[in-house]
Amino acid sequence: MNKFRNKSILITGxxxxxxxxxxxxxxxxxxxxxxxIIFSRDEFKQDQLQKELDFKSNNNLRFFLGDxxxxxxxxxxxxxxxxxxxxxxLKQVPAAEYNPIEFIKTNVxxxxxxxxxxxxxxxxxxxALSTDKAVAPINLYGATKLCAEKLFISANNxxxxxxxxxxxxxxxxVLGSRGSVLxxxxxxxxxxxxxxxxxxxxxxxxxxxxxxxxxxxxALNNGLGGEIFVPKLKSFKVTxxxxxxxxxxxxxxxxxxxxxxxxxxxITKAESYNSFDFDKYFIILQEKFQKRYxxxxxxxxxxxxxxYNSEENIxxxxxxxxxxxxxxxxxx
Numbered sequence: 001m002n003k004f005r006n007k008s009i010l011i012t013g014x015x016x017x018x019x020x021x022x023x024x025x026x027x028x029x030x031x032x033x034x035x036x037i038i039f040s041r042d043e044f045k046q047d048q049l050q051k052e053l054d055f056k057s058n059n060n061l062r063f064f065l066g067d068x069x070x071x072x073x074x075x076x077x078x079x080x081x082x083x084x085x086x087x088x089x090l091k092q093v094p095a096a097e098y099n100p101i102e103f104i105k106t107n108v109x110x111x112x113x114x115x116x117x118x119x120x121x122x123x124x125x126x127x128a129l130s131t132d133k134a135v136a137p138i139n140l141y142g143a144t145k146l147c148a149e150k151l152f153i154s155a156n157n158x159x160x161x162x163x164x165x166x167x168x169x170x171x172x173x174v175l176g177s178r179g180s181v182l183x184x185x186x187x188x189x190x191x192x193x194x195x196x197x198x199x200x201x202x203x204x205x206x207x208x209x210x211x212x213x214x215x216x217x218x219a220l221n222n223g224l225g226g227e228i229f230v231p232k233l234k235s236f237k238v239t240x241x242x243x244x245x246x247x248x249x250x251x252x253x254x255x256x257x258x259x260x261x262x263x264x265x266x267i268t269k270a271e272s273y274n275s276f277d278f279d280k281y282f283i284i285l286q287e288k289f290q291k292r293y294x295x296x297x298x299x300x301x302x303x304x305x306x307x308y309n310s311e312e313n314i315x316x317x318x319x320x321x322x323x324x325x326x327x328x329x330x331x332x
Contacts, residue, residue, distance in 0.1 A: 001031060001032055002032075003220075003221060004031050004032055004033055004083075004220075005032040006032065006033075006034045007033055007034060007082035007083060007124075008033060008034055008035035008036075008037065008080060008081050008082050008083070009026075009033050009035070009036055009037065009081070009082065009083040009084070009085065010037035010039050010064075010077060010078065010081055010083070010084050010085070011023065011036075011037070011038060011039065011084075011085045011087060012039045012040070012068055012084070012085070012086045012087055012088035012114065013039075013040055013086075013087035013088030013089065014037075014038030014039055014040050014049075014087070015038065015040040015042055015045035015046055015048075015049050016040070016087060016088070017174070017177045017178060017209075018087045018129065018174075018209070018212065018213075019038065019040070019087050020049060020052075021209045021213060022085065022087075022213050022216065023036060023038060023049075023053065023061075024052075024053065025210075025213050027053065027058060033060060034060060035060055035061075035062055036058075036060055036061050036062070037061075037062040037063075037064055037077065037081075038061065038062070038063050038064065039064045039066055039077055039088075040064075040065070040066075040088065041065065041066060041067040043065055046063050046065065049063075050063060064077045067106075067110075068086075068088050068106060068110030068111075068113055068114060069105050069106060069109060069110050069113065070113075071113040071116060071117060074113050074114065074116075074117035075116075075117045075120055075121070077117075078117045078118060078120070078121040078123060079121055080121070081118075081121060081123045081124075082123065082124045082125070083123070083124060083125050083126075083127070083220060084114065084118055084123055084125070084126045084127070085127050085129070085216060085220075086111070086114050086126065086127065086128040086129065086152075087129045088106070088110065089106060089107050089110075089129075089145070089148075090102065090103045090106045090107060090141070090144075091131075091141060091179060092141070093133075093139050093140075093141050093257075093258075093259040093260070094258070094259070096139060096140040096141040096144070096259075097139065097140055097258065097259065100140050103140060103141060103144050104144055107141075107144035107145060107147070107148055108144050108147045108148060108151070111128065111147070111148040111151045111152065112151055114126065114128075115151060115152065115155045115166065118155075118164050118166075119155070119158070119159065119162055119164055122162055122163065122164060123164050124163065124164065124165070125164070125165050125166075125167070125220055125223060126152070126155075126164065126165070126166045126167070127166075127167050127168070127169060127216060127219050127220055127223065128148060128149070128152045128166070128167070128168045128169070129168075129169055129216070130145050130148065130149050130168050130169065130170040130171075130228070131145050131170065131171070131172065131173075132170070132171070132172040132173075132205070132264040132265060132266050133145060133261075134146040134148075134149055134170065135170075135265045135266060135267070135268055136265060136268055138259060138261065139258070139259030140259075141259070142259075149168050149170070149228065152166045152167070152168050153166065153168060153226055153228070153286065156225045156226045156289060157288075159225075165223060165224060165225030165226075166225055166226070167219055167223035167224075167225060167226070167227045167228070167229065168227070168228040168229065169212075169215055169216055169219050169228075169229045170228050170229065170230050170266060171205070171207050171212055171215065171230070171231050171233075171266070172204060172205045172207060172233075172264045172266070172310075173204070173207075174207055174208065174209050174212055175206055175207065175208055175324070176208075176209070177209070181204070181238060181241065182241070184196075185241065185242055185245055186245070188242075188249075193246055193248050193249050193250055194249070194250050194251070194252050195242045195246070195249050195250070195251055195252065196251075196252050196254050197238060197239065197242065197251045197252065197253060197254065198253075198254055198255060198256045198257060198260060199253070199255070199256050199262055200239055200251065200253065201237075201262060202237070202238040202239075202256075202262050202263070203235050203236065203237055203238065203262070203263050203264070203310040203311050203313075203315075204235065204236060204238060204263075204264055204310050205233040205234075205235055205264050205266065205310045205313075206233055206234050206235065206236050206316060206321075206324070207231060207233050208324070211231060211233075212231075215229060215231050215281065218281070224289075224292040224293060225289065225292060226285060226286060226288070226289030226292065227283045227284065227285050227289070228283065228284040228285075229281055229282075229283055230266045230267055230275075230281060230282040230283070230284065230308070231280070231281050232280055232281055232282065233313075234313065234314050234315065234316050235310040235311070235313040235314065235315050235316070236315060236316045236321055237315065239251065240315075240316070240317075240318050240321055241321055243318050244318050244321035244322045244325060245325070262311075263309050263310045263311040264309060264310040265307060265308065265309040265310070266282075266308045266309070267282060267284065267302075267306070267307065267308035268307060269305045269306065269307045271284050272302055272303065272304055272305060272306040272307070272308075273304055274286055274287060274290075275301070275302045275306075276297045276300040276301055276302065277300050277301075277302050278300065282302065282308065285297070
């Protein structure tokens with residue numbers, strides 16, 4: 001924690017699912033930040049979060065209203081900052097297909113605004129949150145997140161004498177979050193034994209919020225710039241998740257939705273050429289940035305032409321899924 005002592009951190013999208021949990025984690029574990037800044041555009045959510053976090057008792061908290069589309073606001077908010085975690089994004093796949101320019105403004109132009117504001121204010125480290133949907137994207141949301149990844153990694157080319165370093169964390173939907181299948185399955189459970197499911201063969205990576213937070217902290221601690229951090233995770237079959245909730249369940253096959261993949265992928269075969277195994281996680285590191293790691297990456301390259309995906313992976317058993325649900329998420 002010494003790396004964070006008397007430092008300041010700002011979280012864009014700080015009132016979203018990740019932001020709220022991340023900030024609560026920092027406070028609960030007494031991270032020694034001098035300022036924790038919650039940056040978001042929704043004043044109602046900020047008011048709610050102030051009450052949840054006991055704003056008056058945590059005098060290191062700051063709440064900034066603003067939108068990542070507004071570069072002038074970012075330039076002001078980023079003054080005397082050490083760390084930025086960029087979690088703000090528009091995320092709903094169907095909405096992106098119908099409102100593409102709005103997603104581009106927030107997810108792509110907003111990412112560039114974050115980069116420029118960080119460079120202008122000499123922010124020490126900037127970490128962007130990405131998604132499996134950025135990997136070989138088949139929908140506009142995924143394409144905007146791929147663009148954002150490229151912008152953040154490439155920003156390391158233009159730092160000059162500036163010490164700012166840009167990195168990315170890439171993972172799938174957090175189990176139990178709004179974007180995961182679990183809330184929908186809980187609705188089906190409450191209505192009977194029939195679960196709507198898109199495809200019986202569908203698989204997903206399993207990641208919990210605490211695991212996502214720990215990966216972000218690891219990246220802030222260890223990132224040297226230019227990396228994409230990817231967690232090592234187990235997979236689950238979506239049908240097994242349903243069975244863990246209701247052993248008597250039956251399935252109503254509704255077909256795969258537009259922009260949805262059967263299996264998640266976090267590292268493509270093409271990316272495997274520049275991917276390295278760090279025990280509990282992988283990093284994807286372009287050759288031009290590998291010299292920053294020196295001997296740390298010797299003998300750590302993963303097998304060439306390896307795809308890290310949820311289909312060809314170690315799977316959780318139904319018993320293990322039940323344990324995760326009862327231990328971390330819901331009461332049976």
